[in-house]
Amino acid sequence: MGYKAKFRVWRGEGGEGRLEDFTVEVNEGEVVLDVIHRLQATQAPDLAVRWNCKAGKCGSCSMEINGRPRLGCMTRMSTFEESETITVTPMRTFPVIKDLVTDVSFNYKKAREIPSFTPPSDVKPGEYRMQQIDVERSQEFRKCIECFMCQNVCHVIRDHEENKQSFAGPRFLMRIAELDMHPYDVADRKESAQEEHGLGYCNITKCCTEVCPEHIKITDNALIPMKERVVDRKYDPLVWLGSKIFKRSS
Amino acid sequence: MERHEYDVVVIGAGGAGLRAAIEARQQGKRTAIVCKSLFGKAHTVMAEGGAAAAMGNVNPDDNWMVHFRDTMRGGKFLNNWRMAELHAKEAPDRVWELEAWGALFDRTKDGKISQRNFGGHEYPRLAHVGDRTGLELIRTLQQRVVALQQEDEKLHGDPEAYIKVFAECTVTRLLKDGDAISGAFAYWRETGEFIVFDAPAVVLATGGIGKSFVVTSNSWEYTGDGHALALLAGAKLINMEFIQFHPTGMVWPPSVRGILVTESVRGDGGVLRNSEGRRFMFDYIPDVFKDKYATTEEEGDRWYNDQANNRRPPELLPRDEVARAINAEVKAGRGSPQGGVFLDVSSRLPAAEIIRRLPSMHHQFKELADVDITKEPMQVGPTCHYIMGGVEVDADTGSSSVPGLFAAGEVSGGMHGSNRLGGNSLSDLLVFGRRAGAGAAAYVDGLAKRPAVTGLEEARAEALAPLERTGGENPYEVHHELQRTMNDLVGIIRKAEEVSEALQVIEKLKERAKNTASAGSRIYNPGWHLAIDLRNMLLVSECVARAALLREESRGGHTRDDHPGMSPEWRRRLLVCAAQADGSAVTVEEQVQPGMRADLISLFERSELEKYLTEDELADYDAAVKES
Numbered sequence: 026m027g028y029k030a031k032f033r034v035w036r037g038e039g040g041e042g043r044l045e046d047f048t049v050e051v052n053e054g055e056v057v058l059d060v061i062h063r064l065q066a067t068q069a070p071d072l073a074v075r076w077n078c079k080a081g082k083c084g085s086c087s088m089e090i091n092g093r094p095r096l097g098c099m100t101r102m103s104t105f106e107e108s109e110t111i112t113v114t115p116m117r118t119f120p121v122i123k124d125l126v127t128d129v130s131f132n133y134k135k136a137r138e139i140p141s142f143t144p145p146s147d148v149k150p151g152e153y154r155m156q157q158i159d160v161e162r163s164q165e166f167r168k169c170i171e172c173f174m175c176q177n178v179c180h181v182i183r184d185h186e187e188n189k190q191s192f193a194g195p196r197f198l199m200r201i202a203e204l205d206m207h208p209y210d211v212a213d214r215k216e217s218a219q220e221e222h223g224l225g226y227c228n229i230t231k232c233c234t235e236v237c238p239e240h241i242k243i244t245d246n247a248l249i250p251m252k253e254r255v256v257d258r259k260y261d262p263l264v265w266l267g268s269k270i271f272k273r274s275s
Numbered sequence: 276m277e278r279h280e281y282d283v284v285v286i287g288a289g290g291a292g293l294r295a296a297i298e299a300r301q302q303g304k305r306t307a308i309v310c311k312s313l314f315g316k317a318h319t320v321m322a323e324g325g326a327a328a329a330m331g332n333v334n335p336d337d338n339w340m341v342h343f344r345d346t347m348r349g350g351k352f353l354n355n356w357r358m359a360e361l362h363a364k365e366a367p368d369r370v371w372e373l374e375a376w377g378a379l380f381d382r383t384k385d386g387k388i389s390q391r392n393f394g395g396h397e398y399p400r401l402a403h404v405g406d407r408t409g410l411e412l413i414r415t416l417q418q419r420v421v422a423l424q425q426e427d428e429k430l431h432g433d434p435e436a437y438i439k440v441f442a443e444c445t446v447t448r449l450l451k452d453g454d455a456i457s458g459a460f461a462y463w464r465e466t467g468e469f470i471v472f473d474a475p476a477v478v479l480a481t482g483g484i485g486k487s488f489v490v491t492s493n494s495w496e497y498t499g500d501g502h503a504l505a506l507l508a509g510a511k512l513i514n515m516e517f518i519q520f521h522p523t524g525m526v527w528p529p530s531v532r533g534i535l536v537t538e539s540v541r542g543d544g545g546v547l548r549n550s551e552g553r554r555f556m557f558d559y560i561p562d563v564f565k566d567k568y569a570t571t572e573e574e575g576d577r578w579y580n581d582q583a584n585n586r587r588p589p590e591l592l593p594r595d596e597v598a599r600a601i602n603a604e605v606k607a608g609r610g611s612p613q614g615g616v617f618l619d620v621s622s623r624l625p626a627a628e629i630i631r632r633l634p635s636m637h638h639q640f641k642e643l644a645d646v647d648i649t650k651e652p653m654q655v656g657p658t659c660h661y662i663m664g665g666v667e668v669d670a671d672t673g674s675s676s677v678p679g680l681f682a683a684g685e686v687s688g689g690m691h692g693s694n695r696l697g698g699n700s701l702s703d704l705l706v707f708g709r710r711a712g713a714g715a716a717a718y719v720d721g722l723a724k725r726p727a728v729t730g731l732e733e734a735r736a737e738a739l740a741p742l743e744r745t746g747g748e749n750p751y752e753v754h755h756e757l758q759r760t761m762n763d764l765v766g767i768i769r770k771a772e773e774v775s776e777a778l779q780v781i782e783k784l785k786e787r788a789k790n791t792a793s794a795g796s797r798i799y800n801p802g803w804h805l806a807i808d809l810r811n812m813l814l815v816s817e818c819v820a821r822a823a824l825l826r827e828e829s830r831g832g833h834t835r836d837d838h839p840g841m842s843p844e845w846r847r848r849l850l851v852c853a854a855q856a857d858g859s860a861v862t863v864e865e866q867v868q869p870g871m872r873a874d875l876i877s878l879f880e881r882s883e884l885e886k887y888l889t890e891d892e893l894a895d896y897d898a899a900v901k902e903s
Contacts, residue, residue, distance in 0.1 A: 038798050054528020056643070066751040070802030071795025075313070077494040080534045080639060082410065083316045099642050122465055123799040133314060137434060141422035142377030150371035154386035160379045164404065167379060167411060171315055207377070 027052045030102070031110040032060065034072070038123040044112065045069075051102050057113065058086050058097035061125070073124040081238060084172030088125050089114045094174040094236045116177040131189060132173050135197045138222065142204055143212040159208045166203035166247055168239045169196065175233035175243060181226045192223035195233035195243050202247035205254065215258040218251055227252075276731070277470040281307040283715045284459055284474040286446050286501060289317035290409075290704030291684025291711070292480030293416035294369075295673075298712025299478075300423055300438040304719060307472060308420070309441045309461060311496050315417045318482050318494050319704065322409025323537035323635060324393055325401025326705065327698035328366035332387040334582070337398040339363040340878050346699060347879075348563075349395040349593045350663070350692020351831045352846055352887040353514070356871045357670035358690040362699070362706050369705035370402050376422070378415040380404055392542040393697045395593040398582075401698040406537050406635045412701055444470065446500065447807055448734040449477060449508040449680065452726030456508065456679030460734040464804065467797020469735060473728055476715040478673070479505060479666060479682040480708065484518075486808075487816045488659035488766070489758040492524055492535040498808040499815035501686035503858075505666045506814060510675040512852040513688040513866075514664035515815075516822035517832040519695055520767045522597035524658025526615035531643045533658040536618065536636060538697045540653075541590040543632050544579055545620035547601070548652070549609035555616075556589035559600035563886045564592060595694045595831050598657040602767055605656065615656035621649055657767055661700065663691045663832055664822070667851065672718075673711030679718060679726070683711035693831025741806035747792030750806040757784055757812060765820050770836045774824045781817050788813055810858060818852040821863045825850055843889040873899035 032047045049063055058076055065072050076086040079098045086097040091112050105111055119127035175195040181188050193201075201222060205214045218224040229252075231244045241247075283299040285292045288310035299306040310317065329342040342363035347354055370388065374380065380402050381389040390399040404411040424434035431437075443464040450458040450471075459472045481501030485493025502512055523536040541547070549555045557575075560568050568589045569575035575588030590597070601616050611617055620629055626649035630637050633648070640646040640653060665688035666675050673681040684704045691699065741750070764777035788810065793803035828842040829835050847868050854861045870876075870892065876884070877900055884896055 038796070052529065054644075055530040059530045065801055066749075066755075070749070070751065070793060071800040073799035073801060077312055077316050077496065078318070078321050079494065080321065080531070081642065082407075082635070083312075083320050083494070085313065085316050101643070126465075126799050129313065137421055137424060141418060141425060144375060148375075150368070150375040153371075153374045155379075155382055156386055157382040157389075160382060164379050164381075167404070167414060168407065169414075170320070170410065204377075207379070 028107050030060065030107065032064070033110055033112045034061070034064070034124070035114040036069075036072070036124050037121065040121075042121065055102045056098055057090055057095070057100040057102065057111070060102065061097060061113070073122070073126045075126050082170060084170030084238075087116055087172045087174050087177065089116060094178050096172060096238050099238055116173070118177045118183045119173075129173055132171070132176055132194070132196065135193045136200070138193065139197055139200050139204075140212055140214070140217070142207065142210055144209045145211050148209065153209060155208045162206045162246065163203045165241055166199050168241055169199065170239060171196065172238060174236045174238070178232045178236045180230065180232060181223075188223070188226060192226050195227070195248065198222060198224055198227065198251065199241070199243050199247040202251040205251065215255045219255045224248070224251060224255065277468065279307065279470070279472055281305050281472055281474040282719045283307070283476045283478060283712070284309060284472045285478045285480055285712075286459065286504070287317070287480035287482060287684075287686070288312075288314060288440065288442075289319040289480060289482055289684065290412050290416060290701060291708035292317070292478070293413070293420060294705050294708025295478045295480055295683055295712035295715070296438060297416065297419055297423065298709045299716050302713065302716040304716045306438045307441060307474070308438070309444050309446055309459070309472070311445050311464070312443065314440045314442045315413060317413055318496060319413045319701070320410045321492065321494070321535060322412070322701055323406040323535065324539045324542070325391055325403030325408045325698050326366070326370055326412065326701035327393070327396060327400045327696065328370045328402055328702055329363060329400060330367045330370065330388060330390065330402070332383055333390040333399040337400060341397055342366070342400065343875070344878055345396050346696060347692070349696035349699070350694055351841065352692065353830065353868070354692030355670055355689030356875055358707070360875060361670060361710070362690060362703060365706045366702040369702065369709065373412065373415050373705070376415050376419045378411055380411070391539060392587075392591065394538055394541065394591045394597070395696040396698065403539070406539050406633050408701060412704075441470070445804065445807070446504065447738050448730065449504050450728040450730055450734070451508060452729060454509070454678060455726050456677060457726035458728040460731065462738055465799055467800065467803070469738070471728060471731060473725070475722055475726055476679045476681065476719050478711050478715050479680070479686050480684050480711070481686045483662045483685045484812070484815045484819070485659045487757055487761045487812045489762040490524065490533040491659040492521055492533055493659065499811045500808070501682065502665060502818070503811035503814045505675060505677075505680065505682065505686075506818070506852065506854045507856055507858060508677055508680060509856070510677045510680055511667045512664060512818055513667045513849050514693070515662070515688075515818040515852055516826050516850060517663035517693045518659060518819065519594055519661040519663060519832045520598045520657040521660035522594055522601050522657055523618055523655035524660075525644065526611070526654050526656045527613040527644060534639070534643070535658065535660070536653060536655050537633070538594070540618060540620050540633060540636060543620070544623040545590070545618055546588070546623065547590050547597070548617045548619060549604045550611060551609055555604050555609070556592065556597065556600055559596065559603070560589050560592065561596060564596070568592065593694055593696060598767060599834060601655070601657055611654040613654050615654040617652040618655045619652035621651055626650075659762075661685060661695055663693060663695055664688045664819075669714075671710065672714030673707055674714050674718070681711040681715050683707040693833060738807060741791050741793040741803055742797065744790065744792040747790045748787045750788075750791040750793060750802055750809055753784055753787050753791060753809055754805060754812070757781070757816060760784075761816055761819070765816075765823055768834050768836050769823050771824060774820050777820045778817070778824070781813060781820060785813050814854065814858050814861070817861050818863070821861060822850040822852060825863055843887060843892070846887055847889070847892070870895060873902065877903050
């Protein structure tokens, strides 16, 4: 059942590195991360890779497999031909620390730039009343496991380092949409989405949606509706105010 | 060496750690969160079912007393009853608080937080978000930390003035000044450089120990760090023999063996069958639960829609009972092709409903096992999931016996007795995370002067040793052998001679671990990190095995093939582990568990207590009832 697979893994630290070739055993039912772990245990004990749950729930083992951003734990070896050479490289948009581990601090910095959930001051814990249908839109976005693959693949920053300053990236633009659609959030997020977090840079190529391991429709359900809200707001702030009040009272 | 001064250092950034840190910061303490992974990746994200809190949103008859009773029953009355009381009383407030911080739980028709059924809980009690409740909890707490940092930025111009996350940073030693805690010694995973925290209070929130077993639902981080750090610092561990094997882990394919299949599958109608198609759980209802569970499939099935007039199906017995039953079926040759049993929801609910209620499970089986759970049954079997044992703490403050050392969540012991109910973990994190954070803050307020750190050189030398040796043992091999040993010899069913054999193997592995060599540099070197973690895993495994050998009865997460009965005499005895600062001379001593307060014990019927208590204790109970 097992076979020997050919792997090319990016190895290196301190800004330098190269692809290294390995021949490694693969058994039935394994995923790419299993094979990386076997390399650690048998051939390359200091091979660096992030991982935690190995069940697609924590979003730690993001890497590029044959050039496509994937979770190592959710990429089954059976999706490749046995004769195929599998190339594993770190996420390209973030600086490499070592081997497959990248410096993702950009994302934590951006997270801190988004104003937090802002409930009305007169609602106490335990008094929140919301209908399932009203929370479902934001719930979809809260499925995000922060693997940062959407950030990695978004061409606004993947090929343009200079945009990192003024662009929050799909993950955090979606966070703004999540809060804007929260039935109890009272902050005005439309103008800042456009002016401060770079919503306008997004030209809806849907690369983020395609790589999302949680199958969140980032572009269709978060970014495009957010863009529409920004436009509505620009034409008619009263419509925005009215809709906010209406939502609160329902 | 890099040095930082804090009031409170929280080790671990799962639910308990984050809730403790939030509390310490809210009480004005300069707080550090030190965690092995990235911020937001903790094992808490794996929790699926929900957080148990008697809010009474679905069934108004629910209240803290019912929850308290369920928790004590689940733990077979070995629980620290004060913890179980605080937990049951405070869980609703902790859940509601999350909502005010932005959490979006699933809703009832009248707009309240929805609550689902779970094993051992009398009423629908688990606040949930589909089957990804743990992720919601972590994200909400993570975002609460960020909100506090935004506040601090406005007030002090620095978001990290009062609460800072040190991610991918591993603590290897707690530092002391005399008897009291004075800080922690750690290394950055990214660079291998060392970092010292000067702090009078440390909160351990490091989770569990599952990585000492081969088949486990736990992630790599679960190497028993907090358990070991506490022991080495002079604190005591209790109940280490009690390990919960979750009844339903995936069994196929081999690479995902052990990954959790949420209990919600059963709570929402899924049934367990053997290879003969029989719903075998009806054959395994123990006497203590006889009057609480359905005896026919018809009654069990009616319960899902009419809980007032029917008893619950036995698939929802506490986890230890279900795990043992599955084990017995497989042993009797009635297992599934890949060595588990069948868990079927496909014939019980419409496909769309399964996908709505159990989205993660649907996704997980499709992606990892190529199984569509809306069309065919899953194969499942027991997996090492949770340790009930941990640091012995004061219920109200989370304080250990070492001044300045606190613990909360899975790393602490007592709350769950001999077996934890599903859903009681997330609520435990919130209730006791908050209490430990408050306890640490109050402790710091009461200090006359800050303690001084000592022992830096020793800590440094210990951490560097694997890198400085050449030609030693491969740490991956030592780890693998420990996992096999614990799985095979101190697993779900235990025997004296097997546990003794495990202790001999552990002794040898300890020697081998002292001789591990890690090739490569200090930069993000997993071989080196594992060599350091081995010390903790071996120490904790030794505690588990020693306690398991001593306890000559079967109760909850401790089943002795050679002592199958539950003994009222043993119920009052807790096994307490201690060790020397170098990890040698692990001792286990018996300690008497204090009797339950009169108003709490009066919540139970005498007929139920007779199954658990000694004659003397029953006499005390009679007196308590008479008085009230």
